Amino acid sequence: MKKLIFICSTYFTIGWAGGIYAESGTFKSSKHADPGIGVHRDTNLPRGNCSQCHLQHDGDLPYDFALFAPADNGTCLSSGCHDYQYQWPPGDYYWSFPGNTTDWYNSAHGASAGQFPPGNGRQVALCVQCHDPHTAGDSIHGVYPSATRELEERGCYSNGAIVGQGCHGMNGSTRPAGADDIYSQLLKSSRHNVEASAKEHSTDWQASYPYGRESRQVNSGHFSDSNRHVECVDCHNPHKAVSGGHQIGSNEIGGALLGAWGVQPSSAAPGATPTSFTAVDFNTIGGSLEYQMCYKCHSYFAFGNTAPSGYTDNAREFNPANASFHPVQDTIPTNSYTIQTPENGLTQTMDNRWNNIVHNKMTCSDCHASETATDPGGPHGSNNPYILTGSPAATDIAFCTSCHLGLVYAPPTRPIGETGSRFDGQTTGEEDASHYFHVTVRGIGCRQCHGGRQEPPPAQPEQRSPYPLDAGSAHGTNTLVGLMNGANISAYVPGNCTPTCHESITYSAGPE
Ligand code: HEC
Ligand code: HEC
Numbered sequence: 210m211k212k213l214i215f216i217c218s219t220y221f222t223i224g225w226a227g228g229i230y231a232e233s234g235t236f237k238s239s240k241h242a243d244p245g246i247g248v249h250r251d252t253n254l255p256r257g258n259c260s261q262c263h264l265q266h267d268g269d270l271p272y273d274f275a276l277f278a279p280a281d282n283g284t285c286l287s288s289g290c291h292d293y294q295y296q297w298p299p300g301d302y303y304w305s306f307p308g309n310t311t312d313w314y315n316s317a318h319g320a321s322a323g324q325f326p327p328g329n330g331r332q333v334a335l336c337v338q339c340h341d342p343h344t345a346g347d348s349i350h351g352v353y354p355s356a357t358r359e360l361e362e363r364g365c366y367s368n369g370a371i372v373g374q375g376c377h378g379m380n381g382s383t384r385p386a387g388a389d390d391i392y393s394q395l396l397k398s399s400r401h402n403v404e405a406s407a408k409e410h411s412t413d414w415q416a417s418y419p420y421g422r423e424s425r426q427v428n429s430g431h432f433s434d435s436n437r438h439v440e441c442v443d444c445h446n447p448h449k450a451v452s453g454g455h456q457i458g459s460n461e462i463g464g465a466l467l468g469a470w471g472v473q474p475s476s477a478a479p480g481a482t483p484t485s486f487t488a489v490d491f492n493t494i495g496g497s498l499e500y501q502m503c504y505k506c507h508s509y510f511a512f513g514n515t516a517p518s519g520y521t522d523n524a525r526e527f528n529p530a531n532a533s534f535h536p537v538q539d540t541i542p543t544n545s546y547t548i549q550t551p552e553n554g555l556t557q558t559m560d561n562r563w564n565n566i567v568h569n570k571m572t573c574s575d576c577h578a579s580e581t582a583t584d585p586g587g588p589h590g591s592n593n594p595y596i597l598t599g600s601p602a603a604t605d606i607a608f609c610t611s612c613h614l615g616l617v618y619a620p621p622t623r624p625i626g627e628t629g630s631r632f633d634g635q636t637t638g639e640e641d642a643s644h645y646f647h648v649t650v651r652g653i654g655c656r657q658c659h660g661g662r663q664e665p666p667p668a669q670p671e672q673r674s675p676y677p678l679d680a681g682s683a684h685g686t687n688t689l690v691g692l693m694n695g696a697n698i699s700a701y702v703p704g705n706c707t708p709t710c711h712e713s714i715t716y717s718a719g720p721e
């Protein structure tokens with residue numbers, strides 16, 4: 210088709226998915242059509258008019274749909290509209306398109322040779338694969354934000370009305386080559402529920418709020434209360450993401466998060482909640498840290514001092530000034546026997562994936578991901594509570610021993626010689642003051658001693674009844690060193706332990 214005749218100033222009827230829609234379609238309410246900010250490629254023609262993109266001639270025109278440029282990505286990019294020059298300043302808001310043609314062609318989507326639907330569809334790499342320049346919508350949700358063809362996450366995993374059968378859907382035969390099945394993760398008992406909200410991330414845009422984006426200001430209300438939500442595009446930027454997970458032992462992002470953003474907390478006193486943050490754009494992998502993205506929704510930045518029920522301020526827990534923590538923000542300051550010293554010799558205490566010579570850092574998604582190691586990485590969903598790779602129950606040890614070697618922390622037989630741990634019969638000088646005796650012989654779970662509570666226990670209730678596990682307590686604590694904030698620990702200093710199970714005991718502590 211090379212001919213299109215347009216009647217100026219009258220909008221054609223443009224359908225939306227699922228049937229032809231009454232007069233004017235959704236185009237009229239789109240950013241492209243807006244008389245204030247709409248398309249203005251040709252300044253002799255009215256802003257936002259059809260003729261800005263479709264030439265109005267009754268004759269042979271060189272390009273399909275009578276477009277002013279070839280009907281491919283050139284219409285959007287080389288026209289000067291969506292290249293770097295046109296990038297809108299994000300200011301206090303986030304605007305997802307990097308506006309950089311090179312970034313686009315290097316991205317997993319822009320570089321894809323795949324088609325959707327596979328075999329007989331259009332190229333994945335076309336802007337119009339995901340966007341409809343006229344916009345789309347439905348009668349319940351109105352215009353879809355950002356002129357996408359489908360409502361938000363459905364564009365990632367659905368095919369029109371057929372939910373879960375799209376590019377990141379559950380059916381291998383409808384996924385373009387190289388695309389992971391994310392939809393199946395979202396059906397699990399614990400997940401980021403991306404379907405729970407619509408148009409929270411990008412509300413209908415207004416001239417006074419032109420980016421239609423979330424604020425990057427602390428506790429703005431855009432991530433809390435009724436605006437609390439999560440979508441694929443909160444964590445991913447489809448124009449910049451490249452494939453590949455993060456490097457184990459590092460807290461930097463994997464390529465899948467390129468182009469997204471997060472927040473860096475300023476330093477805070479031990480045990481304190483960080484209350485000021487700086488926005489960080491994930492332009493390169495180096496220097497972009499995964500936790501920064503999570504803090505956008507799981508810290509004071511999102512909800513101030515009032516965490517949603519059942520949730521805690523994760524930036525407070527991982528504060529590197531705390532007495533102990535998992536090394537998400539910074540390496541741990543104490544000797545976990547993964548550093549070689551004259552005292553310990555070097556015994557490997559971590560699984561091989563981790564560096565046993567230097568202190569590691571880690572990402573949130575090292576612990577929060579599918580229970581099945583061969584599934585795609587990332588905190589999409591798991592059959593364990595809290596999107597964990599293993600069960601967080603107090604008596605379960607498998608989750609912890611997926612990283613901390615079972616041979617050291619749950620040795621099947623009494624170890625001969627040092628295990629490399631600080632809590633080891635050879636080091637403490639007491640056969641029973643050891644992981645072997647407690648975990649293997651007495652069947653005590655890791656979280657009965659480590660990572661079970663946020664705060665010191667109250668003077669009452671009586672000992673011998675474990676304190677309940679507090680959410681987030683495995684992350685970090687300022688209560689005690691060595692994450693000795695377990696559900697059965699009343700007090701601990703290296704060399705002296707007061708559990709709820711027996712009298713306080715004293716032994717020689719290994720070097721910290
Ligand atoms: C921002 C540029 C732009 C504007 C403004 C625009 N279009 Fe289009 N239009 C396109 C592009 C690009 C295509 C090709 C879409 C594709 O390949 O899927 C297209 C395709 C079409 C088609 C072919 C069938 C289809 O829907 O894909 C029709 C009809 C059409 N446009 C009508 C209109 C009308 C009527 C207006 C004004 C109400 C309008 N367009 C405004 C860019 C635009
Ligand atoms: C794989 C799907 C996909 C492809 C292909 C794609 N985009 Fe997007 N684009 C999206 C999604 C999803 C959003 C919404 C992001 C958000 O809300 O953060 C978006 C947002 C945008 C925005 C911001 C719109 C606004 O509301 O301010 C622009 C501009 C944009 N895309 C342009 C393009 C251009 C130009 C191309 C081709 C070079 C392209 N996109 C290719 C999925 C895609």
Ligand code: HEC
Nearest residue numbers: 365377389391401440441444453454455463465585586587
């Ligand atoms: C809460 C944040 C979050 C949400 C929501 C989210 N993801 Fe992810 N996703 C991640 C993280 C983090 C990774 C990278 C994990 C890594 O580096 O190992 C990832 C990885 C991926 C990967 C690459 C997997 C691999 O192993 O290469 C794909 C594809 C993906 N996500 C798609 C999606 C889609 C589609 C959605 C929406 C249905 C979605 N994600 C929602 C955080 C998220």
Ligand code: HEC
Nearest residue numbers: 399400401402437438439443502503506573577588595596
């Ligand atoms: C845009 C906001 C947002 C971002 C970014 C985000 N989350 Fe969430 N997260 C949520 C919301 C909202 C929930 C509540 C469950 C729901 O409604 O999906 C949640 C729930 C969770 C849960 C508990 C799930 C359960 O079953 O109880 C975990 C764990 C979690 N997020 C981890 C992460 C990690 C790790 C990251 C970073 C890689 C992250 N989140 C980034 C919004 C976010």
Ligand code: HEC
Nearest residue numbers: 500503507520521523535573576595601679680681682683
């Ligand atoms: C060493 C493993 C580990 C790491 C690393 C980790 N988590 Fe968790 N997380 C857990 C466990 C275990 C729970 C279960 C809650 C409990 O029983 O304490 C949990 C619970 C949660 C919850 C739900 C309860 C709450 O406190 O809000 C969220 C949200 C969460 N984690 C987010 C994160 C974020 C964000 C990061 C990175 C900044 C992270 N986690 C890093 C192990 C981890």
Ligand code: HEC
Nearest residue numbers: 533534541543545547568569575608609612655659691692
């Ligand atoms: C995904 C891997 C992973 C999982 C799962 C994990 N950890 Fe860790 N843990 C680490 C890393 C990495 C370090 C830091 C090691 C180093 O660099 O010295 C660490 C450090 C620790 C420390 C020393 C903290 C300090 O400040 O001295 C303790 C105690 C600990 N973990 C206990 C646990 C317990 C208990 C569990 C299960 C609830 C658990 N870990 C689950 C990776 C993990």
Ligand code: HEC
Nearest residue numbers: 545606609613618619630631632647653654655658691703
């Ligand atoms: C009876 C209580 C107890 C139990 C149960 C226990 N630990 Fe420990 N663990 C300790 C003590 C005490 C230390 C020394 C802490 C310190 O002084 O920093 C320690 C230290 C550690 C450390 C820090 C590095 C090191 O080896 O010194 C890690 C990691 C660790 N334990 C993991 C585990 C894991 C994994 C489990 C479950 C398989 C577990 N622990 C069960 C008491 C316990």
